Amino acid sequence: MFDRRLILNFDWVYFFLIVILASIGLTNLYSASFTIESASKAIYIKQMQWLSLGAFLMTIIFMVDYRKFEQYAYFLYAFGILLLILVLIFGKSAGGSQRWLAFGSIRVQPSEPMKLAIILALAKYFHNDSVVDSYGLRDLIVPILMVGLPVLLILKEPDLGSALLLVIIAASIMLFVKISLKSFLAIVISGLITTPFAWMALHSYQRQRILTLFSPGSDPSGAGYHINQSKIAVGSGAFFGKGFMQGTQSQLRFLPEHHTDFIFSVLAEEWGFFGCFIILLLFLSLLLWGIKISSHSKEKFGAIVAVGITAMLFWQIVINIGMVIGVMPVVGITLPLFSYGGSSLLITFLAFGFMLSISMRKFLF
Amino acid sequence: MTVSNRFSHKAYKKRFVVFATAMIFFFAILTVRLWYMQVVRADYYKNQSENNRIRLRTIKASRGTIFDRNGEILIDNHPYFNLAVVPENVSDLAKLLDTLATVINIDKEKIMTSLEKRRTPDFVPHTIIENLSREEVAKIEAHRLNLPGIEISVESIRYYPYQTLASHIIGYLSEINELKLKMDKYKGYNSGDLLGTFGIEKTYEKFLKGKDGLKQVEVNAVGRELNTLNMKKAEPGNTLFLTLDAKLQEFVERSFKGKAGAVVVMDVKNGDILAQLSKPNFNPALFVKGISSKNWRALADNPLNPLQNKVIRGQYSPGSVFKMVVAAAALEEGVIAKNSIFKCSGTYRLGDMRYKCWKRWGHGKVNLTEAIAQSCDVYFYNLGSILGVDKIAEYAHKFGLGEATGIDLEYEKIGIIPTKKWKRKVKNEKWYDGETVSVSIGQSYVLVTPLQAAVFTATIANGEYVPVPRLLKRIVKADGTTVEGLQPKKGKKLDISKATLAIIKEGMFNVVNKAKGTALASKPTVVTAAGKTGTVQVIANKLRAKLENGQTRYEFEDHAWYVSYAPAEKPQIAIAVIVEHGGHGGSAAAPIAKKIIDYYFKEIAGDDDHV
Numbered sequence: 001m002f003d004r005r006l007i008l009n010f011d012w013v014y015f016f017l018i019v020i021l022a023s024i025g026l027t028n029l030y031s032a033s034f035t036i037e038s039a040s041k042a043i044y045i046k047q048m049q050w051l052s053l054g055a056f057l058m059t060i061i062f063m064v065d066y067r068k069f070e071q072y073a074y075f076l077y078a079f080g081i082l083l084l085i086l087v088l089i090f091g092k093s094a095g096g097s098q099r100w101l102a103f104g105s106i107r108v109q110p111s112e113p114m115k116l117a118i119i120l121a122l123a124k125y126f127h128n129d130s131v132v133d134s135y136g137l138r139d140l141i142v143p144i145l146m147v148g149l150p151v152l153l154i155l156k157e158p159d160l161g162s163a164l165l166l167v168i169i170a171a172s173i174m175l176f177v178k179i180s181l182k183s184f185l186a187i188v189i190s191g192l193i194t195t196p197f198a199w200m201a202l203h204s205y206q207r208q209r210i211l212t213l214f215s216p217g218s219d220p221s222g223a224g225y226h227i228n229q230s231k232i233a234v235g236s237g238a239f240f241g242k243g244f245m246q247g248t249q250s251q252l253r254f255l256p257e258h259h260t261d262f263i264f265s266v267l268a269e270e271w272g273f274f275g276c277f278i279i280l281l282l283f284l285s286l287l288l289w290g291i292k293i294s295s296h297s298k299e300k301f302g303a304i305v306a307v308g309i310t311a312m313l314f315w316q317i318v319i320n321i322g323m324v325i326g327v328m329p330v331v332g333i334t335l336p337l338f339s340y341g342g343s344s345l346l347i348t349f350l351a352f353g354f355m356l357s358i359s360m361r362k363f364l365f
Numbered sequence: 366m367t368v369s370n371r372f373s374h375k376a377y378k379k380r381f382v383v384f385a386t387a388m389i390f391f392f393a394i395l396t397v398r399l400w401y402m403q404v405v406r407a408d409y410y411k412n413q414s415e416n417n418r419i420r421l422r423t424i425k426a427s428r429g430t431i432f433d434r435n436g437e438i439l440i441d442n443h444p445y446f447n448l449a450v451v452p453e454n455v456s457d458l459a460k461l462l463d464t465l466a467t468v469i470n471i472d473k474e475k476i477m478t479s480l481e482k483r484r485t486p487d488f489v490p491h492t493i494i495e496n497l498s499r500e501e502v503a504k505i506e507a508h509r510l511n512l513p514g515i516e517i518s519v520e521s522i523r524y525y526p527y528q529t530l531a532s533h534i535i536g537y538l539s540e541i542n543e544l545k546l547k548m549d550k551y552k553g554y555n556s557g558d559l560l561g562t563f564g565i566e567k568t569y570e571k572f573l574k575g576k577d578g579l580k581q582v583e584v585n586a587v588g589r590e591l592n593t594l595n596m597k598k599a600e601p602g603n604t605l606f607l608t609l610d611a612k613l614q615e616f617v618e619r620s621f622k623g624k625a626g627a628v629v630v631m632d633v634k635n636g637d638i639l640a641q642l643s644k645p646n647f648n649p650a651l652f653v654k655g656i657s658s659k660n661w662r663a664l665a666d667n668p669l670n671p672l673q674n675k676v677i678r679g680q681y682s683p684g685s686v687f688k689m690v691v692a693a694a695a696l697e698e699g700v701i702a703k704n705s706i707f708k709c710s711g712t713y714r715l716g717d718m719r720y721k722c723w724k725r726w727g728h729g730k731v732n733l734t735e736a737i738a739q740s741c742d743v744y745f746y747n748l749g750s751i752l753g754v755d756k757i758a759e760y761a762h763k764f765g766l767g768e769a770t771g772i773d774l775e776y777e778k779i780g781i782i783p784t785k786k787w788k789r790k791v792k793n794e795k796w797y798d799g800e801t802v803s804v805s806i807g808q809s810y811v812l813v814t815p816l817q818a819a820v821f822t823a824t825i826a827n828g829e830y831v832p833v834p835r836l837l838k839r840i841v842k843a844d845g846t847t848v849e850g851l852q853p854k855k856g857k858k859l860d861i862s863k864a865t866l867a868i869i870k871e872g873m874f875n876v877v878n879k880a881k882g883t884a885l886a887s888k889p890t891v892v893t894a895a896g897k898t899g900t901v902q903v904i905a906n907k908l909r910a911k912l913e914n915g916q917t918r919y920e921f922e923d924h925a926w927y928v929s930y931a932p933a934e935k936p937q938i939a940i941a942v943i944v945e946h947g948g949h950g951g952s953a954a955a956p957i958a959k960k961i962i963d964y965y966f967k968e969i970a971g972d973d974d975h976v
Contacts, residue, residue, distance in 0.1 A: 176380055232417065235402040235410025248418050252585040273403035277396060284392045288385055295381045303377070307384070318391050325398050 536564015749805020
């Protein structure tokens with residue numbers, strides 16, 4: 001099983017980018033978990049445990065030939081759907097929605113593994129497909145149904161952010177495998193037509209969050225509070241930031257959810273534009289390197305998986321940072337490697353495992 | 366594993382470039398946005414962040430205390446202890462209350478419900494018992510270690526060592542209302558602040574209030590104070606020294622016990638109010654933590670009107686006290702000379718009307734000083750008829766009647782000094798000569814306040830000006846210096862000749878000192894005094910007889926007046942006494958003035974330099 005070339009071809013660049021970003025993320029979380037009144041180490045120690053577990057799983061994944069997973073892709077997809085159904089039946093609710101499955105003391109958010117499952121399933125579908133030129137609408141019925149099922153289940157929880165993320169990951173993959181302009185427009189138009197219905201299906205707090213995006217000042221104590229406090233944190237960081245552990249917005253707890261969805265504002269407040277710019281550069285390098293991994297892959301399944309994972313990371317980063325700085329609605333999407341949370345971290349590392357696996361096996365064919 | 370679908374790089378190359386470009390584009394947008402927020406708008410957000418974490422807390426200034434002229438404290442501040450629970454520091458509330466119950470008396474159930482109903486965060490102390498006694502405070506302090514989460518807070522409240530003494534001057538405070546909070550005049554006041562709303566507390570509010578301090582604190586998102594960043598200390602209010610003499614005031618109140626009415630004792634020269642009583646009075650302590658509606662109703666519904674300061678708000682016909690005004694006018698206008706005589710047969714005729722003297726068989730032939738001493742009505746009917754109402758009014762104003770005295774209390778009434786024009790304006794009727802007859806003995810429309818009567822008497826006594834009565838002696842700042850610019854106001858000059866005053870004074874001297882004087886029985890023993898009695902009908906005789914039907918009724922009894930000054934030769938103090946429905950001035954009011962004069966010159970004058 002062990003080919004010497006595998007070690008020779010290990011993608012150190014991608015690996016080091018992960019290590020650097022994960023270290024900075026952990027350090028930032030360390031600061032965010034402290035407030036002036038209470039110093040709780042629990043959060044970042046737990047995160048460290050998840051990181052270790054993630055690194056371990058990542059290692060297992062990249063040691064296995066990723067093509068093995070192609071065989072099980074639909075099975076994994078079915079398993080993901082099962083979890084999503086279970087969460088609707090047995091799920092733990094938090095903040096008005098059922099998103100968690102509890103296994104003893106461990107809580108799992110099934111929408112997270114679904115992201116990876118859909119990428120693998122779509123990759124398998126498009127890989128096996130014989131269409132060479134571009135896909136028409138009829139060719140896309142099956143993949144659209146494949147995406148639509150979990151999206152509906154997730155919307156039922158309801159978790160608008162995760163559902164949206166699933167849609168745009170799938171859309172990115174479809175764009176990549178080349179969808180015809182005609183079908184793309186058809187999808188966009190039908191999307192626009194369904195928007196008002198979707199709007200009516202939204203919970204009032206979700207509508208409020210979208211509305212708040214367009215006028216955050218309108219309700220500074222209610223829905224706009226998150227955005228306003230986050231913007232204050234980011235803006236007051238100025239060029240060089242307030243310094244490590246010196247962010248008043250997070251230390252004095254003005255910033256809500258400052259160790260999960262709004263973790264980036266802690267970084268922005270303490271490290272300023274300078275720090276943000278470096279992080280953005282590192283993230284961009286990781287993403288562009290992901291594109292490179294995909295483009296160097298010798299076969300379609302690996303290329304689609306790599307693009308899908310890169311798209312997943314990209315959209316999470318853009319949406320999360322976008323909402324922190326007030327250009328995207330607050331939809332509850334985490335920032336990879338920075339936000340606190342086991343499910344999201346494990347899935348991110350599994351994804352990295354696939355990326356490394358694809359990268360180091362590009363010479364095998 | 367076979368590669369069924371060999372990957373064609375060429376077809377995909379363009380897409381990789383598009384994807385990469387799109388990513389760079391999105392990241393560029395994020396970077397530009399971050400630049401805008403963190404560099405271009407950084408100052409704005411920094412400011413917002415400071416506003417977020419910094420709060421201003423006021424430190425209440427302690428209100429100025431009030432002393433009498435000799436440094437006796439009249440209004441003090443006392444600590445008011447509250448017991449509070451800080452819920453976040455309590456692990457077992459039931460146990461805590463059990464322990465507390467062994468230390469002091471508490472109502473556990475009531476405390477439990479009030480804690481359950483509270484809507485403040487857990488770190489905010491929740492008051493469970495108000496107004497702990499000092500013993501309770503000591504007991505709780507001793508058990509402090511067994512009572513985690515218990516806090517004792519102190520606020521400062523008004524305390525009145527003399528209880529009801531001089532209540533109408535002392536006044537009271539009440540919580541500032543929303544309307545006033547919005548007014549410019551009350552800038553610097555916060556919701557919940559106390560405001561002087563009656564008496565001296567109101568007049569000198571701005572000196573007593575002090576300046577609240579400010580504390581700049583760093584707070585977290587739920588408002589908990591973490592650090593003090595900056596502090597401006599509170600400046601306590603100024604200390605007031607009043608012109609009152611607590612000892613004299615106490616004596617006056619003792620002497621007036623059981624009566625309704627008013628007493629004023631003032632310095633004839635500088636206008637210092639030495640004592641001032643309005644009865645019935647009230648207990649200002651009732652207002653300290655906000656008066657209960659039950660107590661308020663009891664005060665407001667009392668027909669004797671305890672909340673009214675009758676000294677400045679009670680308007681009474683002056684009766685015979687007014688005769689000095691008519692006498693002065695007649696002398697000054699040359700209507701009579703000192704020894705001019707009128708014959709009193711007991712009745713004065715004007716056209717078809719007959720006006721009676723109080724002495725049914727008449728005083729016979731009397732001159733002016735005798736007419737004053739014996740209070741002959743007919744003599745003054747004659748003078749009044751000759752002078753006419755407008756001349757009488759002109760002289761009344763010279764003595765300050767019909768005008769505000771200018772005392773440092775708000776809402777003073779000015780009484781009525783009628784003229785022809787006044788009647789036309791107010792009643793839209795012509796003036797009748799018969800009314801002039803009544804006016805010349807201080808009846809009819811004439812009204813004065815007890816304070817005006819006192820000022821009038823003091824004016825005759827000092828002979829030179831109309832003194833402006835005042836309650837404030839001086840204001841002392843926290844650093845011990847006296848506030849400047851509060852010197853007593855010199856009243857307007859008295860435009861009456863010395864000769865005329867001498868005659869009037871002789872008449873008033875005779876009231877107390879000569880045979881047949883109406884207040885001869887109330888001649889002081891320590892010093893000489895001059896005075897004038899007055900007896901005011903509140904209802905026409907015929908009507909009274911009909912309504913009473915043999916049984917006397919309090920509300921139909923005459924008001925009894927007495928004004929006086931002493932010593933007669935070199936006057937120092939002037940007194941006005943009115944006993945509502947007290948009967949005759951000579952028998953009901955004069956004896957009170959006599960006691961006060963004797964007490965004053967025996968116990969007080971001499972050990973004080975307010976001459």
